[in-house]
Amino acid sequence: MSKKRTINDFGIDFMGKRKLAATLSGAALVLCLLSILFRGFDLGLDFTGGTVIELGYPAPAELSDVRATLEQEGLEAATIQYFGSRTDVLIRLAPKEGEADSAQLSDRVYRTLNQAAGGEVELRRVEFVGPQVGEELREKGGLAVLFSLIGILIYVALRFEWRFAVGAVAALVHDVIFTVGMFSIFQIPFDLTVLAAVLAVIGYSLNDTIVIFDRIRENFRRMRKGTVIGITNSSINQTLSRTIVTSGTTLLVLFALYVLGGEAISGFSLALIIGIFVGTYSTIYVATAVVIWLGLSRNDLMPVKKEGAEMDAIP
Numbered sequence: 001m002s003k004k005r006t007i008n009d010f011g012i013d014f015m016g017k018r019k020l021a022a023t024l025s026g027a028a029l030v031l032c033l034l035s036i037l038f039r040g041f042d043l044g045l046d047f048t049g050g051t052v053i054e055l056g057y058p059a060p061a062e063l064s065d066v067r068a069t070l071e072q073e074g075l076e077a078a079t080i081q082y083f084g085s086r087t088d089v090l091i092r093l094a095p096k097e098g099e100a101d102s103a104q105l106s107d108r109v110y111r112t113l114n115q116a117a118g119g120e121v122e123l124r125r126v127e128f129v130g131p132q133v134g135e136e137l138r139e140k141g142g143l144a145v146l147f148s149l150i151g152i153l154i155y156v157a158l159r160f161e162w163r164f165a166v167g168a169v170a171a172l173v174h175d176v177i178f179t180v181g182m183f184s185i186f187q188i189p190f191d192l193t194v195l196a197a198v199l200a201v202i203g204y205s206l207n208d209t210i211v212i213f214d215r216i217r218e219n220f221r222r223m224r225k226g227t228v229i230g231i232t233n234s235s236i237n238q239t240l241s242r243t244i245v246t247s248g249t250t251l252l253v254l255f256a257l258y259v260l261g262g263e264a265i266s267g268f269s270l271a272l273i274i275g276i277f278v279g280t281y282s283t284i285y286v287a288t289a290v291v292i293w294l295g296l297s298r299n300d301l302m303p304v305k306k307e308g309a310e311m312d313a314i315p
Contacts, residue, residue: 014236014284015229015292021285025174032181041184044191044267045092047138049129053091053106055113056122060086069116075109084262088124141195145176148202160213163294168209171279171287175205178278179271193268201275208246208283212239216288228296236284247280 045052063080066089070078075093083090091109106126114121149169157165179198183190215235223231251273258269 012237012240013233015233015289018285018289018292021281022289025282025286029174029177029181032177032185035181035184036177039184039187041180041190042187043138044189044194045094045127045129046192047135047141047190048094050092050094051105052125052127052129053093053109053123054083054125055089055091055110056124057087057089057117058120061089061117063089065116066091066113069113070109073108073112078109081263083264090263137192141192144195144199145202148199149173152202152206156210156213159210160217161296163291163296164213166294167287167290168206168213170290171209171282172202172205174282174286175201175275175279179275182274183267183271188270189267191267193265194271197268197271197275200272201279204250204272204276205279205283208243208280209287211242212236212283212288213291215239216291228292232288232292236288243280243283247276251276 063082066080067078070076070080070091077094079092081090082088093105093109103126106123106128110121110123114123149172152172153165153169155165156168176198179201180190182188183194212235215238216232219226219231219235219238223234226234254269254273254276257265258273261269
């Protein structure tokens with residue numbers, strides 16, 4: 001007679017594939033780290049400093065024509081792209097030594113393009129970030145990620161057990177390296193919105209990890225005869241439907257933002273999409289697997305008996 005399954009237990013042997021998953025994760029992280037070290041990032045002006053100019057054209061503009069016009073004016077290093085529609089053009093100019101200040105530079109760009117378009121170009125926005133501010137943002141952004149990981153390590157260690165804390169932080173480090181590594185490999189612009197998305201990924205991934213950890217702790221106390229691997233698999237299976245529904249609905253919104261939200265939030269949306277995919281994976285195959293490799297046992301999660309409790313029970 002077959003054993004009756006727990007409600008919502010799909011019977012998938014997740015932990016049986018943990019060694020294969022560890023190999024794939026290790027290879028992916030090495031690739032991401034190599035790219036970060038040797039290729040670096042395509043940092044946005046938030047970090048490097050420079051000038052951002054947003055222009056509105058009366059009719060769809062060709063980026064090649066805009067670039068050719070600026071090159072004739074000696075502005076070859078400009079980054080030009082559409083901003084929401086083909087009539088909205090965003091121009092980014094990195095700072096250069098000996099170059100005119102931002103106000104003069106933006107006026108020069110606007111006059112050049114406005115003259116080339118017959119005087120019908122609208123200047124909508126000009127922003128400038130100094131290189132010193134960009135460097136400060138880089139440092140504070142990195143410290144924000146570091147301090148958040150330390151805080152999470154302390155919280156999970158106090159809330160659960162030190163093995164769970166190590167597993168949770170290992171998964172979060174995995175998620176951060178993989179997410180930013182994709183931006184490095186494909187040279188996708190990395191700005192403050194992407195950094196904000198990385199911090200959001202940390203919180204999202206931790207939430208899913210805590211849900212599974214809490215179910216593992218509960219099942220260790222309820223399923224007296226199960227093995228560590230068996231109880232862990234059951235816990236993951238029991239929370240699988242919740243994970244799929246939560247991640248799926250969030251991804252629907254993010255895909256809509258990425259496709260329809262325009263250039264302003266495309267990096268933010270893409271970072272969250274990557275982070276949710278890898279965060280869902282790492283919750284199972286990094287966080288939980290690390291806890292098992294660290295030697296989790298039933299005694300680690302059983303409630304501690306209070307001293308004198310047995311004496312109080314004697315009539």
